Amino acid sequence: MKARVNGEDRxxxxxxxxxxxxxxxxxxxSGVAVALDGEVVPRAVWASTPVRxxxxxxxxxxxxxx
Amino acid sequence: MDDPLVIANREFGSRLxxxxxxxxxxxxxxxxxxxxGTELTTVAMRRLDAAGGGVLDLLRRLGIDVLxxxxxxxxxxxxxxxxxLAREALGTDWVKLEVVADEQTLLPDPVELLDAAExxxxxxFTVLPYTNDDPVLARRLEDVGCAAVMPLGSPIGTGxxxxxxxxxxxxxxxxxxxxxxxxxxxxxxxxxxxxxxxCSAVLLATAVTRAQDPPRMAxxxxxxxxxxxxxxxxxxIPQRFWAHASSPAPDx
Numbered sequence: 307m308k309a310r311v312n313g314e315d316r317x318x319x320x321x322x323x324x325x326x327x328x329x330x331x332x333x334x335x336s337g338v339a340v341a342l343d344g345e346v347v348p349r350a351v352w353a354s355t356p357v358r359x360x361x362x363x364x365x366x367x368x369x370x371x372x
Numbered sequence: 373m374d375d376p377l378v379i380a381n382r383e384f385g386s387r388l389x390x391x392x393x394x395x396x397x398x399x400x401x402x403x404x405x406x407x408x409g410t411e412l413t414t415v416a417m418r419r420l421d422a423a424g425g426g427v428l429d430l431l432r433r434l435g436i437d438v439l440x441x442x443x444x445x446x447x448x449x450x451x452x453x454x455x456x457l458a459r460e461a462l463g464t465d466w467v468k469l470e471v472v473a474d475e476q477t478l479l480p481d482p483v484e485l486l487d488a489a490e491x492x493x494x495x496x497f498t499v500l501p502y503t504n505d506d507p508v509l510a511r512r513l514e515d516v517g518c519a520a521v522m523p524l525g526s527p528i529g530t531g532x533x534x535x536x537x538x539x540x541x542x543x544x545x546x547x548x549x550x551x552x553x554x555x556x557x558x559x560x561x562x563x564x565x566x567x568x569x570x571c572s573a574v575l576l577a578t579a580v581t582r583a584q585d586p587p588r589m590a591x592x593x594x595x596x597x598x599x600x601x602x603x604x605x606x607x608x609i610p611q612r613f614w615a616h617a618s619s620p621a622p623d624x
Contacts, residue, residue, distance in 0.1 A: 313419070366454075366457050366461060367428075370392040371418075
């Protein structure tokens with residue numbers, strides 16, 4: 307199945323979760339946050355939150371700015 | 373800390389809040405941050421694959437608190453989501469709220485800003501809004517529960533200084549939360565003026581990070597903020613039209 311991860315179409319295995327997507331991106335253990343279809347997904351439920359076909363996942367971190 | 377900056381019951385020894393944007397690399401940024409003496413520094417939230425990683429590790433190592441911003445957001449909904457993501461990622465409920473109207477001026481959109489501020493305060497955030505130098509809007513932001521108001525001196529990154537000092541004084545005169553001059557500072561005298569006008573702190577980035585010698589300019593800003601604060605507390609002499617001799621009159 308396909309989902310849109312940080313603006314790019316990605317092929318994900320069936321049953322993929324938010325945690326799967328973070329592994330795919332090589333996300334660090336801290337300092338990141340995830341929005342699934344425009345809603346924040348708390349860290350505590352990353353592993354239990356499924357990413358469905360066509361979902362939009364945004365993975366953000368802090369960069370230099372402001 | 374005999375004259376601390378207090379925002380939402382948190383005390384800071386430094387009245388200079390730095391931004392991390394615009395530095396050529398992390399090494400220059402590190403030296404500038406250390407020279408500035410800052411205790412609170414802004415970061416932006418961007419997609420994980422974007423360039424610019426490593427700033428969090430740097431701030432952690434330097435013991436500088438992080439203040440996430442919502443830079444780049446054009447509407448209240450987008451800014452609220454970005455603030456919530458920052459809270460989740462960084463474990464802080466403080467946010468520098470930025471909702472800009474267009475890319476050319478980067479001026480705050482007052483309608484969206486006030487809406488976002490109210491929603492974030494209701495959601496438990498400590499909201500520090502980047503706002504226009506509009507005394508009415510500053511009051512409205514305070515009324516909805518913002519912990520400080522941060523009026524611009526002039527548009528972001530212009531270095532044009534404080535274009536309407538009287539408006540900044542009006543904001544200060546009526547505010548019961550700290551006023552932080554945010555944006556437009558070009559050089560040390562601008563930062564000193566902000567403090568002389570009664571601002572509680574100055575927030576700047578570009579003036580330091582894009583100076584020819586960022587660490588030296590950071591030291592200049594630190595001294596200017598301290599000097600301006602002292603002058604404000606000392607109470608300046610009134611301005612007068614005609615000369616007023618400071619030596620005794622000549623003997624007759």
